[in-house]
Structures are given as structure tokens and as C-alpha cells.
Amino acid sequence: MSEPIRALIVDDEPLARRGLELRLREHSDIQVAGHCANGRELLQKLEETRPELIFLDVQMPGMDGFQTLAAIPESKRPLVVFVTAFDQHAVQAFEACALDYLLKPVDEARLAQSLGRVRDALAERGAESQREQLLDLLRRMSGRPDLELEEALSEPLDPSAARDPDMLAIKDGGKIxxxxxxxxxxxxxxxxxxxxxxxxxxxxxxxxxxxxxxxxxxxxxxxxxxxxxxxxxxxxxxxxxxxxxxxxxxxxxxxxxxxxxxxxxxxxxx
The missing domain is CATH 2.40.50.1020 (LytTr DNA-binding domain)
Structure with missing residues (x-):
């Protein structure tokens, strides 16, 4: 029998972390190696837990999800499933470019689908592909097709510009x-x-x-x-x-x- 997939849950909401862990218990090949309340805790636990998968909240105080990823060396960056409270319109970019995303509250059927993608990705272990998908996502969300990865990850996400399905966010220099x-x-x-x-x-x-x-x-x-x-x-x-x-x-x-x-x-x- 193969080793279970080690996963970390990173979310500033205790109930959200607990709820996701309970749902993950239904999947015998997933092992929750720990919880983190913010990006700094994640960085401290990476060496200790060596996760293959991170469930990462996008909006967190201090370091948001993308800033947290920027602090992880690319060679040590696990697969990432975003967890977000963004509405369906805003997450179209996630669906197109990220490994996967989950909307809060997490739906069991949607989680099962997401874990299927995780298993496929780990089987292929396409780290370079994951990097390109992430970069493509950040370029779409920033409106800057020439953006480089480290530059993109160093800029905090502006959730207010992406959340409203009746608005189009247009970035011009520092103004949105x-x-x-x-x-x-x-x-x-x-x-x-x-x-x-x-x-x-x-x-x-x-x-x-x-x-x-x-x-x-x-x-x-x-x-x-x-x-x-x-x-x-x-x-x-x-x-x-x-x-x-x-x-x-x-x-x-x-x-x-x-x-x-x-x-x-x-x-x-x-």
C-alpha cells in the first residue's frame, strides 16, 4: 500500500480548519499532517511536516495566500489547492489556471473531485507545470501578461477588485x-x-x-x-x-x- 498524501491546512479560521479536516478523514489516502493559522506558521512547519499538498486560504491577515507561496522556495513548494470565499464569477481564473480551488463552506463532492486532481498531479509530479499554472493565474488576476512569478507573488492580492460579479477591475499602474x-x-x-x-x-x-x-x-x-x-x-x-x-x-x-x-x-x- 502506498504512503498517504501528507497535507497541511492553512486558514486563519479555526472552524474552517476543523471542518476541512473532518471531511478529509473520509479519504484514507490523505493524512492531515497539521494545521496553520497563518502563512508564518506554515513556513515554520514545512521542514518538520514536508507536506505534498497544502490547502491554502487566499485571504489571511498578515501574509495572504500568494505572499505565503512567495516565501516558499520553488524547489520545496508543494501542490496547492486554494480555499476561498470568493464568489463563482471571481474564481473563474482559479478554475482555469490553478491546480484547483474550493469554495467555503467546502462541499464534500467538490472536495472529492479536487482530491482526484491532486492524485493525478502527484502521479505525474509536474512541478514545472504547476509553476506555469500559478504564473498564468497571477497574470490573469493582475491584468499583466508579462508578469514574472517572483514579482507576482510579492504583490498582495486585492480581493475587493475581484469579488463583485457585476464589476470589472481594470488596473492602471497603481490605480484600480x-x-x-x-x-x-x-x-x-x-x-x-x-x-x-x-x-x-x-x-x-x-x-x-x-x-x-x-x-x-x-x-x-x-x-x-x-x-x-x-x-x-x-x-x-x-x-x-x-x-x-x-x-x-x-x-x-x-x-x-x-x-x-x-x-x-x-x-x-x-
């Missing part, structure tokens, strides 16, 4: 603007930058169209051109163009083109 999603008309690519056209102004940020797609709810925003995402709630009429293309007329009076490659999106606009 929270733009209501309903105010966005369309988003267009301009080289390495995105222009977010709203009712009041145009915001410019450095990102890719794919990154924007991953942040936005597809029930509200759809890509209609290789360089354009539109708020489908702002579309009032569709005007046929040539070769199967359309112009989408927005309630602001502006028009954006729906190219032939994205004709499948017509059903969402009818």
Missing part, C-alpha cells in the same frame, strides 16, 4: 478602477492592449482578448470578431452586411461587426 459590467458596450483589441468602451469613457489596459474572455460571463459578453467582444445586452438590432457578416447596432448608436467566423453567435443575439 472598478467598472460596472452593464456600462460596457464593447471591448476591442489594439495591439497588446484592450480598449474597454463604456457609457462614460474608454479604459485602456494591457491584456489579451482571451484573458478578457476568461474574466467575463459568457451569458453577458460574447466574442463576435477576432478583435472584438460585445455586451450582448447592449445590442438592439442586427444589420446584414456582405458574405454572411452582420453589423450589431448598440443602444448607444455605435455599430460593431460580427464576422462570418462567429456566425454561431447569432442565436445568442436573437
Amino acid at each position: 478602477s472598478r467598472v460596472p459590467l452593464d456600462s460596457i458596450r464593447w471591448i476591442e483589441a489594439a495591439g497588446d492592449y484592450m480598449c474597454v468602451n463604456t457609457d462614460g469613457e474608454t479604459h485602456v489596459l494591457r491584456a489579451t482578448l482571451r484573458e478578457m474572455e476568461n474574466q467575463l460571463d459568457p451569458r453577458r459578453f460574447q466574442r463576435v470578431h477576432r478583435s472584438t467582444i460585445v455586451n450582448i445586452r447592449r445590442v438592439t438590432t442586427l444589420r446584414p452586411h456582405i458574405n454572411g457578416e452582420y453589423f450589431l447596432c448598440l443602444d448607444s448608436g455605435h455599430e460593431v461587426k460580427l464576422s462570418r467566423s462567429y456566425r454561431d453567435k447569432l442565436e445568442l443575439l436573437k
Whole structure:
């Protein structure tokens, strides 16, 4: 029989730590090697416990989850499952890029699914892959596609900018603007930058169209051109163009083109 997977639970809430441990007891191949109330305790216990897996709370006083990871040497960094109180919209980035995440309160079925991913990852032991996934996550959340790992982990997460599903956080230097999603008309690519056209102004940020797609709810925003995402709630009429293309007329009076490659999106606009 193989050795159990050693896990540490890191959370500043005692009830959250206890609740997760009780659920983990249902999985015989998981051994909870200890609890930590904050990032500093984790750093002290790493050498002693040598965990293969950390359940890491994102928001903690002092060192948050990402700052804690930054303090762990890459060669000694275990697999990480984030534990978060963020809502479903905000954790889309986690789902796309992290090994996994769990929403509080932890659901047993979701925990079982997460542990399946952990077992697969340990079987392959893709440490480099985990590093790249983490870096991709931090780049998406910061809106800086050129961010390097150590630089990213040294910056605290701004949960207030990511939590609200009705807002898009746009970072410009040290300033973060929270733009209501309903105010966005369309988003267009301009080289390495995105222009977010709203009712009041145009915001410019450095990102890719794919990154924007991953942040936005597809029930509200759809890509209609290789360089354009539109708020489908702002579309009032569709005007046929040539070769199967359309112009989408927005309630602001502006028009954006729906190219032939994205004709499948017509059903969402009818």
C-alpha cells in the first residue's frame, strides 16, 4: 500500500480548519499532517511536516495566500489547492489556471473531485507545470501578461477588485478602477492592449482578448470578431452586411461587426 498524501491546512479560521479536516478523514489516502493559522506558521512547519499538498486560504491577515507561496522556495513548494470565499464569477481564473480551488463552506463532492486532481498531479509530479499554472493565474488576476512569478507573488492580492460579479477591475499602474459590467458596450483589441468602451469613457489596459474572455460571463459578453467582444445586452438590432457578416447596432448608436467566423453567435443575439 502506498504512503498517504501528507497535507497541511492553512486558514486563519479555526472552524474552517476543523471542518476541512473532518471531511478529509473520509479519504484514507490523505493524512492531515497539521494545521496553520497563518502563512508564518506554515513556513515554520514545512521542514518538520514536508507536506505534498497544502490547502491554502487566499485571504489571511498578515501574509495572504500568494505572499505565503512567495516565501516558499520553488524547489520545496508543494501542490496547492486554494480555499476561498470568493464568489463563482471571481474564481473563474482559479478554475482555469490553478491546480484547483474550493469554495467555503467546502462541499464534500467538490472536495472529492479536487482530491482526484491532486492524485493525478502527484502521479505525474509536474512541478514545472504547476509553476506555469500559478504564473498564468497571477497574470490573469493582475491584468499583466508579462508578469514574472517572483514579482507576482510579492504583490498582495486585492480581493475587493475581484469579488463583485457585476464589476470589472481594470488596473492602471497603481490605480484600480472598478467598472460596472452593464456600462460596457464593447471591448476591442489594439495591439497588446484592450480598449474597454463604456457609457462614460474608454479604459485602456494591457491584456489579451482571451484573458478578457476568461474574466467575463459568457451569458453577458460574447466574442463576435477576432478583435472584438460585445455586451450582448447592449445590442438592439442586427444589420446584414456582405458574405454572411452582420453589423450589431448598440443602444448607444455605435455599430460593431460580427464576422462570418462567429456566425454561431447569432442565436445568442436573437
